[in-house]
Every structure is written in C-alpha cells, then in structure tokens.
Amino acid sequence: DQQVKQNSPSLSVQEGRISILNCDYTNSMFDYFLWYKKYPAEGPTFLISISSIKDKNEDGRFTVFLNKSAKHLSLHIVPSQPGDSAVYFCAASDSGTYKYIFGTGTRLKVLA
Amino acid sequence: SQTIHQWPATLVQPVGSPLSLECTVEGTSNPNLYWYRQAAGRGLQLLFYSVGIGQISSEVPQNLSASRPQDRQFILSSKKLLLSDSGFYLCAWSGASGKSAGANVLTFGAGSRLTVL
DSSP, X not given: OOSEEOOOSEEEEETTSOXXXXXXXXXXXXXXXXXXXXXXXXXXXXXXXXXXTOSEEEETTEEXXXXXXXXXXXXXXXXXXXXXXXXXXXXXXXXXXXXXXXXOOEEEEEEO | OOEEEEEOSEEEEOTTOOEEEEEXXXXXXXXXXXXXXXXXXXXXXXXXXXXXXXXXXEXXXXXXXXXXXXXXXXXXXXXXXXXXXXXXXEEEEESOTTOOSTXXXXXXXXXXXXXXX
C-alpha cells in the first residue's frame, strides 16, 4: 500500500519558468510533510517542509502548498534553474510515530 | 553541527555472502536512526528505524537485520545476500529519541551502493 504517491515520474521545464511537482497521500494521520532533492549516487538533501496547520510555506525560490481536504501537496520552484535538475521526493510523517514515508520521486529536468 | 557518516560507499558482494553497513552520527545525542533503500527506479523504502540503543523496528520482513550497539551507531547486516538486495542504502537521523517524527527534519548520509552478483 503506497501511502505517499508521486504520479509523475518525470518533468521537463524551461529555465526561468515554474516547476510544479505534485504529491498525494492517503493517510489522514500524516501531519508533517517534507520535500527532498536527490542527485545520483548521493543522499537526499532537505529542501522545505510544511506542517498540517499551514497551507503554504515559502523559502526563497521554493514554495510548498498543502491541501488537506484533497490530501495533496505541491512544490513550486520559481524560477527554475539548470542546477535544479534532480529527483525530488516528497515525504510524510505522523507525529504519533517515528516513521517518514517517501513517495517514488519525480525526475525534474530544467532545460537551458 | 551534526554530521552523519556512512560506509562503505561502494560494495560488490557475491550472492550468499554476508553484509555489514555502518552508520554513525556526530554532534547530537539520542537521535532516531533509520535505514532506507532505494532500488533501481524506485522510491525510498523504509527498512528499519531505532529510537534508542537496542531498540529496532522492522518495516519490511526480509533477510536484512539492523542493530544499534551504541547511541549514535546503526548497523545494517545480512548473513546471506540475495540478488534482490542490490540497491542504494541510506542511513538517516532525526530529532532526539522520544520525539516523534512530527516537525523533525530527516537528515541523510551519503549512501552506500551495494551490488550483489
């Protein structure tokens, strides 16, 4: 049972445009959500997070939106840069547990 | 500042051989520790997590095991590797023992690439 889903395995965007990466979850107990960026043969690095008490969190070029009723979150990158090309994972956790559940990832390619 | 070390970075092992991957965290006490695996073309699968010395929770039944002999040391082992054990293994830590996952960022090591032949 895949509790966190990233239905788009890949995404291509022109440099300077907006990149939108989507994530859906099924477990209504999840209350903390994170986005990670991963380059090949490296560990994922943390980008941005959001608590379920918020619907938006912004950090520089990165903004995460949370729609609890739809069990959906998205990561917006504006403007997109070639260095943003990587695999992006969303993750979710439940404050009553110690587990972080990850999606399958979306490969973003930013074209120069 | 906190750092996480994971080794070896690359490992090629024959089927049926044993495995030991080690992870240590510096600069923090009582961390929650995790082992994840990324198989080819797949997401990050949680294998084991630990909230304290000797406390191991297994998420996926398989021929792997984990141990936490010291507060900041986490070891992933196997007695006999299978071809399907190939993948990229990631150690991670978060918060402090006793604190749940909520509002704590998970920080990963650099990963260990295991190829079973």
